[in-house]
Amino acid sequence: MKKQNAVVLLLAFVILLTDAITTVNGDDRNPKLQVKYKRGKKYCTQGWECNNWSIYCCNLTISDYFQTYHFENLFSKRNTPVAHAVGFWDYHSFINAAALFEPQGFGTTGNKTMQMMEIAAFLGHVGSKTSCGYGVATGGPTAWGLCYNHEMSPSQTYCDDYYKLTYPCTPGAEYYGRGAIPIYWNYNYGAAGEALKVNLLDHPEYIEQNATLAFQAAIWKWMTPVKKAQPSAHDAFVGNWKPTKNDTMGNRVPGFGATMNILYGEGVCGQGDVDSMNNIASHFLFYLDLLGVGRDKGGTHDVLTCAEQRPFNPNTKTASS
Ligand SMILES: *[C@@H]1O[C@H](CO)[C@@H](O)[C@H](O)[C@H]1NC(C)=O
Ligand SMILES: *[C@@H]1O[C@H](CO)[C@@H](O)[C@H](O)[C@H]1NC(C)=O
Ligand SMILES: *[C@@H]1O[C@H](CO)[C@@H](O)[C@H](O)[C@H]1NC(C)=O
Numbered sequence: 001m002k003k004q005n006a007v008v009l010l011l012a013f014v015i016l017l018t019d020a021i022t023t024v025n026g027d028d029r030n031p032k033l034q035v036k037y038k039r040g041k042k043y044c045t046q047g048w049e050c051n052n053w054s055i056y057c058c059n060l061t062i063s064d065y066f067q068t069y070h071f072e073n074l075f076s077k078r079n080t081p082v083a084h085a086v087g088f089w090d091y092h093s094f095i096n097a098a099a100l101f102e103p104q105g106f107g108t109t110g111n112k113t114m115q116m117m118e119i120a121a122f123l124g125h126v127g128s129k130t131s132c133g134y135g136v137a138t139g140g141p142t143a144w145g146l147c148y149n150h151e152m153s154p155s156q157t158y159c160d161d162y163y164k165l166t167y168p169c170t171p172g173a174e175y176y177g178r179g180a181i182p183i184y185w186n187y188n189y190g191a192a193g194e195a196l197k198v199n200l201l202d203h204p205e206y207i208e209q210n211a212t213l214a215f216q217a218a219i220w221k222w223m224t225p226v227k228k229a230q231p232s233a234h235d236a237f238v239g240n241w242k243p244t245k246n247d248t249m250g251n252r253v254p255g256f257g258a259t260m261n262i263l264y265g266e267g268v269c270g271q272g273d274v275d276s277m278n279n280i281a282s283h284f285l286f287y288l289d290l291l292g293v294g295r296d297k298g299g300t301h302d303v304l305t306c307a308e309q310r311p312f313n314p315n316t317k318t319a320s321s
């Protein structure tokens, strides 16, 4: 009996040891960085910007490689008098919003090039969906991102009664497109509000009043799969997603094209080289250039676009602005 007890004790001790955590404080170069090792794996936090123990917080944070002047370059026309959301969007609301998702890998996955590419990709969607640059606008059509913060002339309130039990529409509330990648419909406001812990079903207008929230709703959409078995746009872009046979048969490969497929489906994908698709991709390429990564990193036509991809979710109601 005694011997058995000793064995149990020893076992418990061994388990305790392998579970041991070492915490190391930040070094001189990066005083915010805290590191610990658990079962041989490295976890970190970095101040307010990456404040949950996570493998991703060991890497550069977004503000390390994407600064105010980058934001100003990408969205240089947003505060011109003809823009429709003058004074609304700024760098700090983007970084504050991103901080919520950096521990999950947003802008913190892979090496610096991959990190910058993800920001260019995410903001490429943002820029094209909030643009008011058409045809011959000065600076070219890709210089006008963040011109809007909501849909201008909604034709309906986007209330879908099918979701009346889960996400019932609040009388008087309108669920038209709002945000950095606009969300539409009561069920999208309901789901985003749940994730962000903000009552967006009762107060969809918060998104057009608060730029941090407007970016958070967009990053939430980027980080969240439409359906359980599907990749998020984030996963498809950074290479976390491994395509199935079915995906390969539908020409769905990791890259920027797949993010358009996930976010907009047949609205822009599987229809050849249509303008709606090329407009989004051209924002991404423009931003890759502005960030110094270079548009050649956008990938070959089949990776960059979804021209030949079968939509993940056919027949879904995805209003595009
Ligand atoms: C941080 O961790 C807590 C507890 O594990 C979790 O509830 C929260 O969602 C995490 N936050 C982020 C930004 O990942
Ligand atoms: C960074 O990662 C990308 C994509 O994963 C890869 O193609 C590239 O070679 C890497 N660059 C360096 C310098 O390691
Ligand atoms: C952190 O950065 C390194 C080197 O740049 C990269 O190889 C690694 O994949 C990144 N970590 C995560 C969790 O993405």
Ligand SMILES: *[C@@H]1O[C@H](CO)[C@@H](O)[C@H](O)[C@H]1NC(C)=O
Pocket (backbone or CB within 6 Å): 198, 210, 211, 212, 213, 216
């Ligand atoms: C804007 O939204 C963020 C995120 O939910 C919140 O932390 C902040 O307090 C809001 N700002 C205002 C002025 O309501």
Ligand SMILES: *[C@@H]1O[C@H](CO)[C@@H](O)[C@H](O)[C@H]1NC(C)=O
Pocket (backbone or CB within 6 Å): 246, 250, 310, 311
């Ligand atoms: C394969 O793709 C087709 C068409 O997109 C879809 O109807 C089917 O459910 C998919 N099968 C699996 C196993 O995912």
